[in-house]
Amino acid sequence: MKYEIVIGLETHVELNTKSKIFCSCGGHSSAKEANDCVCPACCGMPGMLPVMNKRVVELAATAGLMLNCNINKYSTFDKKNYYYPDLPCAYQITQLNHPICTNGHITIKTKDTEREIRIKQIHMEEDAGKLVHEGNFSYVDFNRTSVPLIEIVTQPDFRSADEVLTYLRKLKSMFQSSGISECETGAMRCDINISVRPEGSSEYGVRTEVKNMSSFELIEKAINYEAQRHIDAIEYETEELIQETRRFDEATGKTFAMRNKETEADYRYFPDPNLMPIVIDDAWLEKIKANKPIILDERENLYREVGIGEKEIAMLLSNHVLMKLLDDTVQAGADLKTASSWILTDLIGLLKRKNIALTADTIAPAKLARIIELVAKSVITRATGKKLLDVVVEKDVDPDEYRIANKLDMQQDSGLLENAVRKVLQENETMVAEYKAGKEKVFQALIGATMKELKGKAEPSAVVEALRKALLR
């Protein structure tokens, strides 16, 4: 029999804020020692009260907008009770009944399928600390306690590990490019709800949950293992499937059931009386909307519209540094399609040859835009442009200074232009002297004189180039 895998995801994403969700501690990710980034509030001392960090609300709402959710005007926090030494108050503040975002959707494309994944809700919550075990002792580190998270809960809409990974990559790229989250290792964690059913069936099978997965590679392994375990159980009656929570063991590549004690807990949720409901009024929502970054789907359409190839689009969408560089280069005046080809072909090729990783500092977008312009205007040849790109990446030189100093410009077949320039400069010695003394204004007059000499039969940009070059001598 053929089986269909049904998967729903709960994804926790750490938000990129200056301080924690309910206190002013900041910089936990750069803390050097355990408990460097704590205060009485986030280590559970009596007397401290939670004070909401507004930035968390804005980032959560922005994530909701990017995932086409309703942003609820009214949302509340609840306390979830359980004992664990890394949870200083013995409760976690989260949103159960009135989350900030609900009912969204996102479209994902794999090589075989295109599917809309429904987002059930996005809620805000605080992270827990961590335990460090050494020999017979265990230590508690509260640096991560109260770090703001959002949890994105999907409906059971995925049908393969490939779809799950595509979704996660898309989320990651979206959140990184918009500054919602840095999505570093461990800052994005998933609980995977999985069941299988005979193909064509509309009923769900027994569901198990694989908790706390962060590596994409392991997520794929866990899904494939768990799905096969379910299929074997149904097909060959190898075991009886029960609804339970499991963990994935990296060493064996298998999942195993967690102790029942951990899974059957009654968390005794109740509304947190210390936090007033969060009310997002129209003015605030408008402000959040105004700052909303371009949504990936919109970008994808834009790329396709200007004729960028599918393979290149996929490359861009999966790498927010690339996308940002393209954005900024276009912002600096370059044409979108031309810039994409420069970045994806020339720059990437160059970096590969030199074995350099692409970062935000690889090349200044304005310099890249200038190189593209120089080629487009036939000041330099395409081949020279590539060489210039190489030098700019290597030494961060100014493209204009460098090409002029190194005489990279095309041998213009125009003795006419050069003669005209020479004549104008000879006839206007005063102006030349003034220009060299720093009086920039006279440059315009020199352009005018040259154009007149050429009776207007010249590219203004070429005239400017010729004049600049001549004046530098």
Added chain:
Amino acid sequence: MEYYVQKIKENGKIAVDDLILIKDVPSYGGSKILEGFHSLFTAEVVERLEKAGYPVSGTTPVGEFGLDLVGEFSYGHTQKGKLYGAAAELVKKGEVEFALGVDMNGAPRRAAALSGIEFLKPTYGTVSRYGIISCAASGEQIGVYASNAETIAKAMKIIAGHDEKDGTSLPDMTYDYSTTEAVSGKKVALITELLEKADDDVKKQVQKVVADLEKKGVKVEKISFVNCQTACIAWQILMAAETCNNISRYDGVKFGFRAEKYKDIDELYVNSRTEGFNLLTKTMILYGSDVLSKKRYKDCYEKSLRARRLIAEQLNALFEQYAAVIAPVCSTLSFTDYDVKDAFTKVYNEMVFTAMANLTGIPSLTKGAVQFMAKPFGESTLLSLARVSEKEDK
């Protein structure tokens, strides 16, 4: 009796109960589980008072987390014989000008009654709760013990006002603590259900206050308010749930008391909490866990939230007709020491008098055994009524 848990200054002017934290001063909150704990910061109210020239002379014993009648089961300060509240007694003796207490189950109001002084539990949200060992966040509030309304008003003007460190602190507005509102012609309601629950000593005090007020032209009418019992049940449920949750952080892992013997983390929790809490607190924890459990949440917790809204609406309607409500604040003025096994029931029985104010957040001022309640922010009415009655005492 011992009046101080920790004496701080010889020439201090005020006392605060041991649920109010002061930097570097040991704070037990009346419980063994906080043995050795001292706060890293000072409560907002104490900061404000010190700035205004009222240094704290010391902290006074409270029952474990303020859960008992008046502080009889305070760790290391268990009382024998007739019961009193330590802070209230200090005020009565004139050793401090006024004192602060946290009113969650009415304990400070009861203590004021036993010592024959006054205590104001202000409107919820007017005084910062930053820096108190918190149990029932939705109804607890810091209030003032003093021998007269004038002094209470003076203290309130210093401690009330917005504090950004407390999310439940109301946005800045000015509060009226005048003690000289005209009372003549005002209508006041006396709740008969509560009067009937009090003994003769308490009834006599109520009758005296009623007579005082009538002499000054106040019209006192007896009314029935059957939901005072519902208020008590609802507040008991909410208070227990919130307390159970808030004190779950005292687990022996981070600070305070830790049991000497344990094999693993579960035993560390269980043994530390078994040895660290008294029976009243443990009962409250079990009760609170139960009302929050999946099987009871809807019938207990959610219903209590509904009762809170309903009773607040009924009181609002009542305050359309009456400037204030009068009722006894306790059933008797002579509590004596008793077995901790009986504490849960005993406190519950007394909370019928005090719960309405904690549940709905309205202000309540008790003068001796008689409490006055008004609509939110109606403190000046309460202070003025109390002052009129004070004048008749002389």
